[in-house]
Amino acid sequence: MKDWRGKWALITGASAGIGVALAEELASGGTNLVLTARRKDRLAELARRLTATHKINSELFPADLADSNAPEMIFSFTREKGIEIDLLINNAGFGQYGEFPSIEKQRLLDMVQVNCHAVVHLTRLYLPEMIARRRGDILILASTASFQAVPYISTYAATKAFDLLFAEGLAEEVKPYGIRVCALCPGSTESEFHVVAGQEKFQRRMETAEKVARTGLQALAAGKSYVISGFGNYLGAHSERLVPRHLVTKIAAGMFKPKKE
Numbered sequence: 001m002k003d004w005r006g007k008w009a010l011i012t013g014a015s016a017g018i019g020v021a022l023a024e025e026l027a028s029g030g031t032n033l034v035l036t037a038r039r040k041d042r043l044a045e046l047a048r049r050l051t052a053t054h055k056i057n058s059e060l061f062p063a064d065l066a067d068s069n070a071p072e073m074i075f076s077f078t079r080e081k082g083i084e085i086d087l088l089i090n091n092a093g094f095g096q097y098g099e100f101p102s103i104e105k106q107r108l109l110d111m112v113q114v115n116c117h118a119v120v121h122l123t124r125l126y127l128p129e130m131i132a133r134r135r136g137d138i139l140i141l142a143s144t145a146s147f148q149a150v151p152y153i154s155t156y157a158a159t160k161a162f163d164l165l166f167a168e169g170l171a172e173e174v175k176p177y178g179i180r181v182c183a184l185c186p187g188s189t190e191s192e193f194h195v196v197a198g199q200e201k202f203q204r205r206m207e208t209a210e211k212v213a214r215t216g217l218q219a220l221a222a223g224k225s226y227v228i229s230g231f232g233n234y235l236g237a238h239s240e241r242l243v244p245r246h247l248v249t250k251i252a253a254g255m256f257k258p259k260k261e
Helices: 017-028 040-054 070-080 105-133 154-177 193-197 209-221 231-242 245-256
Strands: 008-012 032-036 058-060 085-090 136-141 179-185 226-228
Touching: 008 017, 008 070, 008 105, 017 032, 017 040, 017 085, 017 209, 032 040, 032 070, 040 058, 070 105, 085 105, 105 136, 105 154, 105 179, 136 154, 136 209, 154 179, 154 226, 179 209, 209 226, 226 231
Parallel strands: 008 032, 008 085, 032 058, 085 136, 136 179, 179 226
Antiparallel strands: none
C-alpha cells in the first residue's frame, strides 16, 4: 500500500462488503480516504474508526449513484475541499436475480446507471487531472460474470462485461501518461451482494472481502489491467473459452434457473 501512502483515494460503495475492505486496507497503509455511498450512518462510523485507528484524514459524502447527478456532486465536493484524488475506486454496484420480465423496470435501469454510467462519468471527471499530473490509478469492480452471459442475472453480467472491457481498453490508452487502470473480478464474496440481489441460495465457496480487496490493490500496483480473485475462479473463467459460447450459457441457465414454487 506504500504507493498511496499520504495520498487521497475515493471509494464508491464504501459502506459495505468489498468497499469497506478496500477502505480498511488502504487506511492501514496510510492512505487518506473520501468515502461515498448511500448510507451516511455507516460511512460516518467507518470514517471515525479508520481515522482513529490509522491516523489518516477522511471525508465522507453520502450519494446515490442511481442519481445521474451524483458523480458531478462528488467531483464538486472533492474540488471544493481541495482534494487531489490519486486513486479512484469505482466499487459501487449491485445485481438482481430473476427472470428478466419479472424484475422491476427501474431496478434494471438503475443497475445500468450505477454499474456502467456512473463508472464512466466518475472516470471521465477525475482522469483529466490525473493525466495533467502524470500520475493516478483507477480500480474498477467487475466480476467473474464479466466473462460470459449469465441467464437470470443477464443485465448484471452484461454491465460487468462492460466494466471489464472498459477498464482493459482504458488501461492501454492511459499507460503512456503513467496511469494504471485495473478491473478486479471477484467471484462469490462475503458481503451483502447476494442478499440484495435475491441470490442467497448461490452463496458457496465464498472468498472474504478482505482477500478480494487485497488482490485488487496488489494487481493495480503491479500494473495489471485485470485480475480474477481466487485460483478456482481464474480456472473457471478461462476454461469457458474452450467450450462453445452457447453451451456455456446453457449450462449457466441450468444452474441459475429459478425453481418453481
